[in-house]
């Protein structure tokens with residue numbers, strides 16, 4: 001029938017682009033007009049739908065672009081433009097290679113050889129100044145480092161010194177324990193005295209004493225420990241009455257340091273008026289002593305390593321935080 005072959009009959013695009021045309025134009029539409037036809041980018045040879053071509057051309061890396069410096073080079077594309085400007089565009093302005101050393105010149109690449117030639121001496125001078133400056137900076141750094149090292153060594157010495165000063169003020173070893181205990185028990189010699197010691201440099205002079213078989217109410221059951229303040233040439237400079245926290249330890253001599261179970265007694269002297277005979281500035285050689293009558297039970301002394309090789313250690317630490325420094 002005529003209708004099937006009539007080329008004036010209207011038809012729609014088989015690519016579904018939405019166009020409607022007389023059948024005789026179908027080939028032209030398919031090859032030239034249809035937005036859904038395949039086209040190939042003439043620059044990068046990528047295949048795409050015709051309707052996306054103009055968008056592609058705006059981004060195509062092979063698309064030719066003019067050099068913004070209007071130089072004579074023609075083969076610059078979007079993707080090679082930056083490289084062209086950076087390396088071979090003779091019209092591109094760039095700073096002098098001596099810019100870091102202070103040359104303010106900026107000029108076209110082709111003018112650079114002339115600039116370098118004309119300014120050899122200036123450039124040399126700039127270099128000299130820069131080298132001298134960096135040498136000075138290095139010397140200054142070395143000087144500072146040496147100074148710091150020296151200071152640090154001094155600080156380390158002082159810390160070591162302070163650690164000794166502020167470590168325990170007394171570690172007192174009592175030898176021949178059994179013999180001395182027997183003497184205390186018999187009443188021949190009930191009290192032992194430590195050598196006098198200072199709470200800190202130019203500080204209070206103290207003495208530790210112990211009754212190995214106990215004193216007063218503790219006798220026969222406890223070992224007692226006492227402190228007493230001795231008269232010293234520093235006394236006029238110190239604050240009275242004595243009010244610093246004192247801790248007395250019986251040290252466990254167990255070889256395994258972590259397993260040691262020291263026994264301690266700590267007291268913060270009460271500086272009330274009634275305690276003046278103990279804590280006030282000494283009038284005689286030595287104040288009345290204060291401490292713990294029931295410091296440790298006698299049977300406890302036979303446990304662990306409180307007594308080893310017939311010796312015991314007592315330690316005293318005075319809290320010096322509140323001390324005034326002279």
Ligand SMILES: [Zn+2]
Nearest residue numbers: 002006007008
């Ligand atoms: Zn017809």
Ligand SMILES: [Zn+2]
Nearest residue numbers: 013015017034
């Ligand atoms: Zn179409």
Ligand SMILES: [Zn+2]
Nearest residue numbers: 041043044060
């Ligand atoms: Zn392309």
Ligand SMILES: [Zn+2]
Nearest residue numbers: 067069071089
């Ligand atoms: Zn250029």
Ligand SMILES: [Zn+2]
Nearest residue numbers: 096098103105
């Ligand atoms: Zn220069």
